[in-house]
Amino acid sequence: MNRIPTTALIRTSLGILLAAITATTAHAVDNFWQHDPATPGDWFGAANWTEGIPTPDVWRTYINNGGTVQIMAPGGNTEYLCLGENSGDSGTVHLSGNGQLSTDESIIGRGGKGTFIQTGGIHGFLFSLGLGSQGTYELSGTGQLSADMESIGGKFIQTGGINSVGDYIFVDSQSGSQGTYELSGTGQLSSGADEYIGGSGKGTFTQTGGTNTVGWNLFIGTWEGSEGTYTISAGQLSATWLAIGKDEGSGGTLNITGAEADISVSWTLLFGPGSSLAAVRGSTIRMTRMTYAEGGGLENQSTDPEALAGLADLRLIFEGDEEDLDLFEVAGADFGVEMAGFDRNFTLGTLQLGSDAGVGQVQLVDLFDNQENGDGDEALYVNNLILGDGSLLDLNGRNLYYRHLTDLGGTVELNGGSLAQVPEPGSAILLILAALCLLAGPRMVRNSRCGGK
Numbered sequence: 371m372n373r374i375p376t377t378a379l380i381r382t383s384l385g386i387l388l389a390a391i392t393a394t395t396a397h398a399v400d401n402f403w404q405h406d407p408a409t410p411g412d413w414f415g416a417a418n419w420t421e422g423i424p425t426p427d428v429w430r431t432y433i434n435n436g437g438t439v440q441i442m443a444p445g446g447n448t449e450y451l452c453l454g455e456n457s458g459d460s461g462t463v464h465l466s467g468n469g470q471l472s473t474d475e476s477i478i479g480r481g482g483k484g485t486f487i488q489t490g491g492i493h494g495f496l497f498s499l500g501l502g503s504q505g506t507y508e509l510s511g512t513g514q515l516s517a518d519m520e521s522i523g524g525k526f527i528q529t530g531g532i533n534s535v536g537d538y539i540f541v542d543s544q545s546g547s548q549g550t551y552e553l554s555g556t557g558q559l560s561s562g563a564d565e566y567i568g569g570s571g572k573g574t575f576t577q578t579g580g581t582n583t584v585g586w587n588l589f590i591g592t593w594e595g596s597e598g599t600y601t602i603s604a605g606q607l608s609a610t611w612l613a614i615g616k617d618e619g620s621g622g623t624l625n626i627t628g629a630e631a632d633i634s635v636s637w638t639l640l641f642g643p644g645s646s647l648a649a650v651r652g653s654t655i656r657m658t659r660m661t662y663a664e665g666g667g668l669e670n671q672s673t674d675p676e677a678l679a680g681l682a683d684l685r686l687i688f689e690g691d692e693e694d695l696d697l698f699e700v701a702g703a704d705f706g707v708e709m710a711g712f713d714r715n716f717t718l719g720t721l722q723l724g725s726d727a728g729v730g731q732v733q734l735v736d737l738f739d740n741q742e743n744g745d746g747d748e749a750l751y752v753n754n755l756i757l758g759d760g761s762l763l764d765l766n767g768r769n770l771y772y773r774h775l776t777d778l779g780g781t782v783e784l785n786g787g788s789l790a791q792v793p794e795p796g797s798a799i800l801l802i803l804a805a806l807c808l809l810a811g812p813r814m815v816r817n818s819r820c821g822g823k
């Protein structure tokens with residue numbers, strides 16, 4: 371079984387990628403596009419290049435003169451492609467129809483401006499695709515793009531087609547600008563390993579449709595100094611480990627702006643020290659079963675309940691099977707059976723154990739001192755608690771307070787903890803009035819405030 375890559379490994383991979391992207395000078399022969407930039411030209415026209423049609427073995431291929439290259443047939447092949455090498459340079463490629471282009475490495479907008487528009491065909495790499503700050507990639511229609519690594523320091527707009535990343539994708543810029551990825555329509559993005567939205571720089575991912583399937587880790591804000599934002603209103607997002615604001619000094623924000631967004635995490639959802647969550651009411655994250663590792667669950671290393679205010683509008687569904695026990699970090703200050711406990715206290719909107727997809731089993735833990743007041747004193751406040759048939763809730767010595775309970779046949783194990791309903795403010799007043807009436811005795815029963823309906 372593969373392991374989640376360590377930070378050191380990831381940093382090394384990033385280093386290799388960036389080194390590869392910046393190593394562009396000193397090559398045997400460089401081949402430049404020389405066709406009149408006033409009109410588009412054909413990749414396969416020998417006279418359009420200073421050294422003839424690009425070949426994979428010898429030449430590096432540059433489009434710097436503001437021209438537009440069309441690729442509408444199979445067979446395009448070069449070791450290295452650069453659109454917009456230096457400041458003031460620019461170049462565009464249109465890949466469409468049955469067009470095919472293979473390269474080891476492509477840089478779209480290195481020091482200048484580069485645009486790659488793919489409406490069909492196949493764009494494949496042995497290694498990497500890099501977008502500089504003025505690099506734009508538009509993928510639509512039936513276009514297929516694949517690379518081991520992609521580094522998006524510019525803008526990637528995918529409205530259709532398939533972007534298949536073998537290992538890593540970085541939506542990340544360290545040049546003062548930010549990398550952006552817009553996924554919509556029928557677009558499919560997948561990565562074999564990890565996606566970084568803000569690795570050590572800035573990155574923004576906006577999903578209004580399509581699917582984003584992350585093989586292992588989705589980092590939204592990763593290392594110190596990073597800023598990552600993932601905004602999703604619709605479409606599917608799935609990851610094994612979803613980590614938001616992972617490291618101290620990082621900033622990671624998950625914005626769920628549409629309740630129909632389909633988000634699932636098969637192992638661990640981490641709210642790190644730099645995490646923020648905003649969610650519209652009805653937002654859902656499903657914690658599914660990872661087939662090849664036990665455990666996982668909700669980790670919370672935040673000390674800022676305001677930053678995670680979106681939890682109050684979030685439904686967290688744990689679904690798996692009897693082999694799968696997820697841990698759930700409690701983070702709230704324990705106010706006891708008091709409404710105050712629901713106020714900016716890492717309160718969760720809905721905790722649902724089990725669904726049509728299978729039973730849910732959760733064990734509460736308090737492994738991190740979210741309140742910064744000493745260990746082992748935190749509790750969980752939940753507006754709606756739903757215990758599905760066959761599900762298990764192990765309080766494990768922690769206290770859980772809820773406002774509404776739907777028990778469809780679940781099991782609760784206290785193990786030294788407690789499960790208590792906090793009465794609604796209205797019902798609390800009625801209870802107090804009733805108590806006053808009882809204390810006052812028959813004399814006050816005649817008073818309409820107590821006796822009347």
Ligand SMILES: [Ca+2]
Binds near residue numbers: 737
């Ligand atoms: Ca805790």
Ligand SMILES: [Ca+2]
Binds near residue numbers: 739741742
């Ligand atoms: Ca504590």
